[in-house]
Amino acid sequence: MAVTRWVDGLRSAGVAAGIKPSGALDVGLLVAERPLTWAGAFTRNPAAAECVNWNRAALGRRARALVVNSGNANACTGSAGRNTVEATAAATAGLIGCRVDEVLVCSTGPIGVPLDARLIETALPSAACSLGAEVEDFSRSLLTTDTFPKVSTSSASGASVIGVAKGAAMIAPNMATMLAFLGTDADVSSDDLRAAVDWAVDRSFNRLCVDGCESTNDSVLVLATGNGPKLGPQELRDGLLEVCSDLALKMARDAEGATKLVRVRIEGARSETHAVELGRAVARSDLWRAAAHGADPNWGRVLAAVGAVDRGLVVGTTSVAIDDELLFAKGEPCGLLAVAAAAMSGDEFTVTVTLDQGDAVAEVLTADLSEEYVTLNAEVTT
């Protein structure tokens, strides 16, 4: 992994606190040199983890630090879970010298398992001592079943954006199940930042749908130091979208058990919202994703998935193609299945459904469903 650094004014560290039995890095600390503007997007699941509630309550205030742990979601853990979040924030605030309510807290891992706050408290001093500009250890400390850290950067009108993320399983829109932390040196208002985060998340992480399962801890947090150039609202959105889209792509490539990236493209839809809805329907079809795994151009499963959501679908004016090979058009099968199968045998392909309803287009990312996904998720984790 190339050396990647945070924007000026942010430093991070990643340490092993013993939450993961493997002894791998499992606590990350991100610190700003002064309280700064931030915005976030969170899971809409009412079974949200306590840390999500904590961060939501902090929206609108400035932030100095972020603590994240992997190996335990601290979700559905009741009052003990709330105490752990508060203790973690308090310990961090004491170490770096800020207010408790300037500390953001995130967790990822199995749901419903008590998380011992002392593990994090004990590890935090060494994290604080090893803070640096490089993102690598921090990015590794987020990982659960991810096989590689996910880091992306962009520059927008002279401002930098850098983001790190973890994905893997429980990947569904609103949000894709994941954590992502972005930093930018852009000088932006709190309102512009909030609107830009929602806009970019909707067009990136919310167009990723792997197993259709929604999680309790999904969070995207964006911190803006203001040390760099002033950005207009659209420049900021574009900069965030570039990083979020690339992180979403990396998450799809590294989905649990995935061997290939599948782009589901809907064209000719009556609206972008409808196109996204249909794309998600195909993306979450177990049957289609299993066919993708076997490089089987079973386009009927794509049509069935679209028809399950769009009851007004007119099959006679709908077409299905895999990469450039048209397999169904004008109500009839066509094309060469062998050509489509060859396209599907690589590590990435696109299935395109073209409707005759309008001119809206959307692309949703997914991955194939493999035996390994089942094996990974059938393991006893609790």
Added chain:
Amino acid sequence: MAVTRWVDGLRSAGVAAGIKPSGALDVGLLVAERPLTWAGAFTRNPAAAECVNWNRAALGRRARALVVNSGNANACTGSAGRNTVEATAAATAGLIGCRVDEVLVCSTGPIGVPLDARLIETALPSAACSLGAEVEDFSRSLLTTDTFPKVSTSSASGASVIGVAKGAAMIAPNMATMLAFLGTDADVSSDDLRAAVDWAVDRSFNRLCVDGCESTNDSVLVLATGNGPKLGPQELRDGLLEVCSDLALKMARDAEGATKLVRVRIEGARSETHAVELGRAVARSDLWRAAAHGADPNWGRVLAAVGAVDRGLVVGTTSVAIDDELLFAKGEPCGLLAVAAAAMSGDEFTVTVTLDQGDAVAEVLTADLSEEYVTLNAEVTT
């Protein structure tokens, strides 16, 4: 398999027409001694197979015969598919001496593959010669990846109901992906029969949700000979429900790759409709179904699945139990995971989610998600 017979007035046969490469039975014929009252429920997918459109057009008329083939769904096959349905109905009408529009036609198998009508036409004479009262060959002729034929019977106020079904993959509500054919000797009106079919299907097949994928050929057809006792509307409903529920249970047990039956029970819901909706959300969670496969009592995945659909869920007044072991209550984990894991290690268990919204209850059936499901559905079928 015990010898099971149709009600008086119905006879069937099953023959091998060469549609399945294995040479197994793949064409079934069901014949009534005279035109009789029938009703049906069909997939709502607009990519419905031509045979579904054919049968829908026949609703309200009387029927004399039903031809079904497995090994090819004849769906999304365009004008050639329409011609095959018409040719099949015409050949059957000629053989048994009835009108073409008194013949119902069903198909099941891969989508989008041309089906040669001559294979069926050639096989029909031997089917007509071997018509008998026993259901066995007919029930076997429906099967695709099913591992056993599914037959159920009930008696309601002196009338008999008998049904045969095939299930396996693409199992989702509206309809569960499947074919089911029921015969009864009850003397009922066409209107009562139609209402009873919808009522019973809604409470049986539509409460089965295995992979969440909807198919193009799902059909339940019920034929009433009228040779038996007169039934009131509720007696008829109860008789059909008993058979449909048992067939749905057998379909869940025989879902592709399934090793265990999982009952998802929602209690304390504000309405039965809402309870069914939440039950389906849990039933179609890949993560939960994979945990079921591994006998992992990962109840957090159940809560996350419910919360993904019920945005007003109050976690603090929701509980989750596996069989009798309460694992989450009043916002806190509780109970013994080892006890729950032991319950999940058998071939059947119940996960119960209890809400505090009302007193409605519903149960949805599903099965575990295994590596074998993926293997079966990753195979190139076209």
